[in-house]
Amino acid sequence: MTLDPEACAVSGDGRLRHGAALKFFYGPMGAGKSTLALQLDHNHGRQGRVGMLLTRFNRSGEAKISSRIGLGRDAVEVTDETDLRALVRERWADGGRVDYLVCDEVHFYTEEHVDQLADLVDHSDVDVYAFGLATDFRTALFPAARKLFEMADELVRLQVEVLCWCGRPGLLNARVVDGTVAREGAQFVVGDITEAAEEQPADVHYQVLCRRHHRTGDLGPLTTAAGQLRLV
Numbered sequence: 001m002t003l004d005p006e007a008c009a010v011s012g013d014g015r016l017r018h019g020a021a022l023k024f025f026y027g028p029m030g031a032g033k034s035t036l037a038l039q040l041d042h043n044h045g046r047q048g049r050v051g052m053l054l055t056r057f058n059r060s061g062e063a064k065i066s067s068r069i070g071l072g073r074d075a076v077e078v079t080d081e082t083d084l085r086a087l088v089r090e091r092w093a094d095g096g097r098v099d100y101l102v103c104d105e106v107h108f109y110t111e112e113h114v115d116q117l118a119d120l121v122d123h124s125d126v127d128v129y130a131f132g133l134a135t136d137f138r139t140a141l142f143p144a145a146r147k148l149f150e151m152a153d154e155l156v157r158l159q160v161e162v163l164c165w166c167g168r169p170g171l172l173n174a175r176v177v178d179g180t181v182a183r184e185g186a187q188f189v190v191g192d193i194t195e196a197a198e199e200q201p202a203d204v205h206y207q208v209l210c211r212r213h214h215r216t217g218d219l220g221p222l223t224t225a226a227g228q229l230r231l232v
């Protein structure tokens, strides 16, 4: 089997360099993070590598990495108690291979999880590809995202076009509560996941805005409010 250097560079294959790497791919909702995660896994699989897919609070409500364009693959659901190192070692103990991890929705992971991922890279030579949001609706970094910014070998800002209603690049996720951009509230009131939370107002959705309109809270013409994306 020959390696296509260009394809490897794009997919992040670690065999063309020395040592594994921790990569963080981040972008706003709708930037195609989960789609890219699945594409990356597919590319690595074609090159004979074996990965493990992890997710947390996926939009489908199941332990899957699923994308808005209809792709999906089963994944391991991460919880607060999950030790990612143990997870990989168990797979190895069972005779399975794990060359890399694809971690979707990584903004929902804990900082401890990010430490565990760094351990896997540094001590077990497992490549880690993490995908998630950088900031919440207040433009504050998610704890796991901050940790990844501090620790990752490579940061990749996804450039898939996500536009604000004004046409500028959509950079920030706004939480819209009853038609107004929320400025405070729990970081983790996330779409469908916390439907059980009774204190949730009647109408909460997320909308990607440019920085200007996030700051001014301008949601644009009413027609754009309908059918907006839920949080990734």
Ligand SMILES: [Zn+2]
Pocket: 164, 165, 166, 167, 168, 209, 210, 211, 212, 213
């Ligand atoms: Zn705008």
